[in-house]
Amino acid sequence: MIAAVAARQFGVVARAQLIAIGLGEDALDHRVRRGSLHRVHQGVFAEGHRVLPREGVWLAAVLAAGPGAVLSHRSAAALWGLRDAGPVRPEVTVARRRRRPGIITHRIALAADEVTVERGIPVTTPARTLLDLADHLAPHSLERAIHEAEYRRLTSPVSLEALLARHPGRRGTTVLREMTVRETIGRGRTRSELEAAFLALLDAADLPRPRTNAQVDEYEVDAIWPAARLIVELDGHAAHGTRRAFEADRARDRDLQTRGYTVLRVTWRQLHDDAPRIAAQVRAILTRRATVSEP
Numbered sequence: 001m002i003a004a005v006a007a008r009q010f011g012v013v014a015r016a017q018l019i020a021i022g023l024g025e026d027a028l029d030h031r032v033r034r035g036s037l038h039r040v041h042q043g044v045f046a047e048g049h050r051v052l053p054r055e056g057v058w059l060a061a062v063l064a065a066g067p068g069a070v071l072s073h074r075s076a077a078a079l080w081g082l083r084d085a086g087p088v089r090p091e092v093t094v095a096r097r098r099r100r101p102g103i104i105t106h107r108i109a110l111a112a113d114e115v116t117v118e119r120g121i122p123v124t125t126p127a128r129t130l131l132d133l134a135d136h137l138a139p140h141s142l143e144r145a146i147h148e149a150e151y152r153r154l155t156s157p158v159s160l161e162a163l164l165a166r167h168p169g170r171r172g173t174t175v176l177r178e179m180t181v182r183e184t185i186g187r188g189r190t191r192s193e194l195e196a197a198f199l200a201l202l203d204a205a206d207l208p209r210p211r212t213n214a215q216v217d218e219y220e221v222d223a224i225w226p227a228a229r230l231i232v233e234l235d236g237h238a239a240h241g242t243r244r245a246f247e248a249d250r251a252r253d254r255d256l257q258t259r260g261y262t263v264l265r266v267t268w269r270q271l272h273d274d275a276p277r278i279a280a281q282v283r284a285i286l287t288r289r290a291t292v293s294e295p
Contacts, residue, residue, distance in 0.1 A: 195223075
């Protein structure tokens with residue numbers, strides 16, 4: 001019975017769980033003395049041996065911190081895959097601080113929609129985890145975590161933007177708010193809106209307009225200058241934000257490039273933030289191709 005509980009919990013079991021299945025205090029102490037249970041934290045044991053996977057280390061810390069505790073901060077980021085590794089000591093959040101050697105404890109009252117269970121471990125949601133990381137990470141590391149959450153398509157009951165509004169004034173949230181604004185630029189924009197913005201960019205730069213929504217062999221492309229064999233694809237998040245779409249887009253680009261086309265991909269955020277450079281790149285390719293084609 002002990003082994004069955006531990007097997008579901010990455011090799012760890014709490015004293016309260018042992019008592020609940022009928023193990024008395026004397027029997028528990030006897031198993032500790034003979035080495036079939038190994039104390040990890042006060043009231044938490046490893047069954048059979050001391051070597052635990054990191055999930056076992058995390059869950060042991062949550063169990064030791066007491067009722068309502070959840071994995072949080074950098075440890076939660078590691079569980080969600082937002083960072084390669086967490087700190088040496090696991091981090092947990094509890095409503096009432098209970099200091100435990102070997103555990104970093106944060107005293108924070110979390111709302112029910114800010115916590116969840118992942119792989120059997122109580123943990124802060126991805127959005128709440130990013131909010132907590134803002135207090136501890138350098139801006140470039142925080143931005144990488146945001147990008148990783150988007151890449152993994154992690155969702156939360158309450159969005160990061162809503163949590164920023166719910167918890168104003170926290171240290172690090174100014175930088176995080178700026179990053180989320182940048183990340184959401186262009187979300188929900190339609191293909192026609194992207195096309196209109198791109199054509200406006202070309203008009204402002206006095207560049208010739210391309211054919212739009214044109215057919216190139218078996219592919220439909222967003223914009224093409226046939227004489228220059230230049231194609232521009234306008235990447236909206238909804239159409240191109242999945243891993244499958246990402247792979248399909250790159251395979252198509254390679255195919256078109258082998259047929260002699262230059263393919264540029266432009267996002268709404270790039271249209272918003274980097275319009276002069278995009279115009280310069282289009283102009284350079286059109287000029288170069290026009291020069292090459294002259295007799």
